[in-house]
Amino acid sequence: MTDRTTLTTTAGAPVPDNQNSWTAGSRGPVLLQDYQLIEKLAHQNRERIPERVVHAKGWGAYGTLTITGDISKYTKAKVFQPGTQTPMLARFSTVAGEQGASDTERDVRGFALKFYTSEGNWDLVGNNTPVFFVRDAYKFPDFIHTQKRHPKTNLRSPTAMWDFWSLSPESLHQVTILMSDRGLPVDPTRMNGYGSHTFSFWNDAGERYWVKFHFKTRQGHKFFTNEEADQVTAKTREHYQEQLFGKIEKGEFPSWTVQVQIMPELDAGKTSYNPFDLTKVWPHAEYPPIDVGVLELNRNPENYFAEIEQAAFSPSNIVPGIGYSPDKMLQARVFSYADAHRYRLGTHYESIPVNQPRVPVHHYHRDGQMNVYGGLKTGNPNAYYEPNSVNGPFEDKSAQEPPLRIHGDADRYNHRDGNDDYGQVRALFNLFDEGEKKRLFANIAAAMSGIPEEIYERQMVHFGRVHPDYEAGVRAASRVLEGREPAISVTSETPQQAAE
Template sequence: MSPNNVLTTASGAPVADNQNSRSAGPRGPLLLDDFQLIEKLAHFNRENIPERRVHAKGSGAYGSFTVTRDISDFTRARLFESVGKQTPVFLRFSTVGGERGSADTERDPRGFAVKFYTEEGNWDIVGNNTPVFFIRDPLKFPDFIHSQKRLAQSNLKSAQAMWDFWSYTPEALHQITILFSDRGIPDGYRHMHGFGSHTYSLINAKGERHWVKWHFKTQQGIRNLTPEAAARLAGTDPDYAQRDLFNAIERGNFPRWNVFIQVMSEAQAAGHEQNPFDVTQTWSQKAFPLVKVGELELNRNPLNYFAEVEQAAFAPSNLVPGVGLSPDRMLQGRVFAYADAQRYRVGTNYQQLPVNAPRSPVNHHQRDGAMAFGSNGGAAPNYEPNSNAEAPKQSRQHGEPALALEGAADRYDQRSDTDYYSHAGALFRLMSDQQRTLLLNNIAGSMAGVSVEVVRHQLQHFFKADPAYGEGIAQALGMPLNQAPGHSKQTR
């Protein structure tokens, strides 16, 4: 037998018998010194790492990003330095609120997270298939997710909790309108757009900063599922989106996205009436048109789901010179929360795993921790400054230009901007009659069984976005208009 075919323990020792446990006689009890038995059972008990609190169920694939336009006026990032340049990527799609065993066809936003393995380190864009989000302050994120998850007593999801929270969160209405529209249930992952959602920044060689929004437009065309089709697939093929993505790539039908940016100068942002860092609102594409900068293709499936998809770790704190963050409150919160979640979920050294490891040199002073790979830094000092001429040193040339800040530190009311409704109302008015009917029926169906108090509280938001929006929901719920808060003859 070839040495390559000999079964071994994790420590490399050959296994003589993998069919029978050691026992005291043929009928006797098992023995504690059966290391193979203990190792197999102990490892089995630990095969599942804690699932992500959000985006638990996902699919992923490898591919490449190709530059199609010179944007050196905006960024010094080397992955954009020449037209035609390619950078390897890993993209993970996901549902947001469901557990790992949930159906791919639930009405839910879809995660769209891209890891660029650049020559200057890993850069992550951690976004969704929607350009906005439900909340604008990370202090409310645990509350929002708790309202979407299972109740403490019954362990059941609750429409009452969901709409109760939303009725007190008017800034969520824009995302709600998207979620319950005809685009609320994408037909797999290949036929949907992706968005960075947040405002990010690009920094050029002159040290000039521009604010940007990232858009990934599917070349496959938008396709969505009806509620009826989604429910059928949830019962017959709950892994529908994952199967579709995997099989398409295996067939050589590689999905592609056109990559665009919207660009806003710091001066434009300072004079902009709308807060450009509010993730519950979009930027006007008339004022800030889409600029195509590249194409993204997925062309290789992972060989092992757990190693490459489940352990894939994304964080907006993964940046490279020439790309940066912004004062977006939600983005600022995610910079901490995402990396911290990976340290808890996967482990202290999660960035050393192959799917997360940079393709560029790594030189730092972090040592030890569970599952440290390689030499653990060897004999090199793990402090800085030091007298070792070969030790890594800081490089000021890679720093960002100063960002001017002002104002006294305080807990400023994030709702001082009360424009919760204009974007949702504009989206509603853009819809066709068929799209509006579907939206109204979807929302009414979701609110079935919700208390009258919560329904009445939420209805006022629909009316403020557009009178026809509120009237349609009230009628779909069977509520007389004279009992609907926010309705009046003047609104008709």
């Protein structure tokens, strides 16, 4: 007889019978002293943790970041030094859908990356779009409420969605991308990723540069139409998981070209747009993308829950040479993401293996939920406060980034004053060919189906401010769908230079 592994309780004691409950007689009832039955039932009740409020459904894999370019003059971060190879974890996701939602819904896709660098973890939490719906985090909870279920009907509400968007013209750039072909990629490997926010680099000389991160798919872009996505959803709700997991299992490792846009610090006061506005892009003609390296995914997780569901990404995780910017949304996310993990996973969520840095960790956080490391992380039992005279961990001044330039009085500034929310959308619209525009109009018309006339007309004003053809095209598509307006022929103009 071959050796077999003994089943034990969580306390390590052998389990004599894992088939039958402990009962009084063969018919029962069950005895309260059947501690293993109670343990199994109690643990089952706790097998699920709260799903993420947004980005609940996701798909992930491990990989490597390999640096092939040289941007060392901009940043001292070791992760970006030429030739460096860094292990990493990626998680892709939808924004609005719950864990049981279909993978092939039209939605923004999350593009979250965790790099296990030699200086600690660096997280980049972005999307498959370079912009977002809002520019001030004050409006983020309101926006997310419009994407979730209506409190009375418990159904998604197109009325709430378009009501918010029509009253928030800054959303138009992201709405146009979402409703275009790129709003429904066929799988996670066929879409770009973006850090979206403006971050900063800083070098050994204390010079700061603003930076945007881009990850350009090397598999080529490919997208579903709404009708094609419906056909896939009718067969499977797990298409993205199947595609990502299956390709990596077969050795077809997806990869992305890593690029950065670099802006000298003082240029921020010279651009015609606010470079820290999450609803804007930096035109490539002004700040050309620089190839930095290659991101490749080459290993599936062994346990989805432990390694993907418990993965905690936060823009608060930075390393020396990488910093923040005045971007209002980024400033709020630096707090809110880590706070979400503390709520969802526990106080010491970064002690979960998938979140642990690959370097020694020493800090003065104590006790609380999820303290699984057994005592202090200072390396010294007498060093549980700071400053101390017992040689506890102390700060490293070389990690201090240069001062962040700010100006102006503290106030609640109207973020819509003086903002052009139509110019960059117009440049994007003019890039679309006739077929892309036709699909854009049809997708919007379908998404607006059944909303109140007042909201419909309010949104039409914004489309018209972008371009008369934009408004006319949506009205024509709406007429075909619902008979709202007479058909209007749509013309196209010569494409302008890409804003993205």
